[in-house]
Amino acid sequence: MDLGVSQEGDGAWTRSKTRGAEASRGGSVRDAAFRLTSAVVGRRFKGAFDEMRRAQGFSAAELQERAEARLALLLQHAAENVPFYRDAYRNLGLDPNQLHGLDDLRKLPVINKNILREYRSEDFLAANVPVNRRLQATTSGSTGEPFSFYLDRRMMPLVFASHLFYDSWFGLHPFDRHIRIVAPSMMQRPVQGDTLKAARLRYAATTRLQSLYESWTQRSASVFEADAVEVHRQTEAFRPHYIVGYTSTLAVIASELLKRNLPLARKLKGIITIAEILTPERKLLIERYFDAPVINRYGQREFKFWCSQNCMDAPERFHVNTELVISEILREDGTPAAEGEVGRLVLTNLHNYVMPFIRYDTGDLARAEGQTVCACGRGFPLIERVEGRAAECIKDSSGKLVSPMSLSLYLFASNDFADTVRHYQLVEESQNRLRLLVVPADGFNEQARERLCDSLAQLLGESVTIEVKTVKAIPLEKSGKRPLIKPFHHVGVA
CATH class of the missing domain: 3.30.300.30 (ANL, C-terminal domain)
Incomplete structure (x- = not known):
């Protein structure tokens, strides 16, 4: 089964789609930088990246078994160490040692931002996890009110690994140049958190490496200042391999540049759309102008990593990465949506042990997919499409x-x-x-x-x-x- 990526190690993967002496030199630089990143970010980065590449070839049943094994550990951890879940289990008469699978997960309450705001943050924080693992972050406040929460520092290698994993589906390499057109709240910035000396040193090294990486490979622009002609000028000067940005802004830029008849001289590997739904008319505009594959990603700021990405062979559908999350699409009464039904998209983060997000209502609506086997061969479960924010x-x-x-x-x-x-x-x-x-x-x-x-x-x-x-x-x-x-x-x- 050909999944589009090499299984022979980092060097083979980063060079798998390059040719010639120049490409070989570029691949060697990428290999060295990739190994340096692994050394600084930690071994979990390399291990998580390799595991995701390996897991995409597993069957749906094997992937569910892996996800449920992680889920059982998370549920027991939450029951023993997180006040909110300890009380919830007790009130529901549930034995945490007996909660293992997806059916058991559905016995727990669905939470959302409003519920989290009603409680003290301490009620959702694990008492047994050291303070130095807490990374404080905030949502953009697009629903009217910013929301503060905590990430698990040990998740960060998985965040980096998931980005590279999704990139590999479309032939994007770890150190490809790119332009980001996003809101200022999504610009890279340090995440708050008290750290011990060793963690502080590692964080400083990681931040420095990230700064160097961005200076080599990235140019950023705010959506509030993204003038179409200026984006065209920057793209021609910087010669990126791909562009990532808010969906509506990329569509507006594409529309304006089509109108002005300002084509790009260099073909891009892809356009990554984020943060907003990719509707047919937006996709058409982006494809017409950029003449490149449109890569649609879905994620939650509360989770940090991207949870799913559209499939190459079925571009309208999303593959959910069960190495990171468990997804549910629920009717209003809390029962699972049937094939073709629209329901609330509820996610469980399998890796945040600092502040577990278990059955978290994302505020988005999605349409359930009945198909279990995708044409691409990946066993990751499918979502037919994301319908948009429930509040919209x-x-x-x-x-x-x-x-x-x-x-x-x-x-x-x-x-x-x-x-x-x-x-x-x-x-x-x-x-x-x-x-x-x-x-x-x-x-x-x-x-x-x-x-x-x-x-x-x-x-x-x-x-x-x-x-x-x-x-x-x-x-x-x-x-x-x-x-x-x-x-x-x-x-x-x-």
Whole structure:
């Protein structure tokens, strides 16, 4: 079974797709830098990276067995050392020694940011884990209020390993040059945490290595300052192998550069989209301009690592990395969603022993996938697609949920508005009144405006009043994102 990566060690992997003397020299430099990274970050980095590469060839049953073995250790640890879970197990009459598999996991409560805010942080921190392993971090506050939490310092090698592991699927190498276009809150910065002397020295060395790595391989730009022409200039000057950025910003940049007829002289290996859903119209714009594979990643700031990535052979679907997390898609009543159903995406981090995130409601909606075997041969479980944030959904006149992804599919798959609409945002101004903000394409006219109103009325119900307003641009939120839907309870909250 060919999984697209070499199983023969670091050097073979980093050179597997290069040719010639120049490529060989580049591969040798990458090999040396890769081994230096392993030495500084720690042996767990190399071990985790090798294990992920090996695990992707396992069957679904083997991967589940590995995940459940990690889960059993985590659940017992939480029961013995974390006050919230110790009380939860006792109240539910559960014996932690008898909790082993996914069925047992479903007996535990689902937690979310609101529940975590209701308790003291000490209630979710493991009493037996040394303070020097705590890394304090904060979410971006895109839902209106920042949220502080703790990572496990021992997770960090897995974070680096997971990034390189996902890169390898699309032929990206550890020290390929790249441009990052993200919100300032995602720019690299030290994570807070009290450390012992040895840990402090290792952290200083890692930070220095990261700084050198970024100066060699990376250029960063804020989404708030990402001018399309300037991004084009930087790309031509820096000659990156790939670009990573917020999905909507990359789509806006692609649209503007297509309009200006400013192609890139050098072909990229890929475009990595993050932080927002990749809708069909956004993907089309990015593919048309950059002419490179679009790599879609899903992760949680609370987990630090990327939890899943789209498959090369089934680009619309996500593989969930069960070496890192266990995923569930749940109905409103807490039961597992059936194939094709949309439900809450709930994740369990298998590696945070400082502040365990067990059955954590991500706030995202996903569509359950019934297929168990993927064409690529990887055994990692599949998610059909991520529908968007639950907080960015509205309901039609019958009470049915309309997600950002379902709105996009309706406008651009069921009804072809690609030639008339460049970008859009649906704003719910009151319960039965909506305004569609449209950045018009060349084909937009009054007939297109009427078609949009009629189509949205069919989707949302005839009792809903819809206004279509053309604008020059869709403004960014404070989080650096452009939500496709702004429900009434979010209007006025930037």
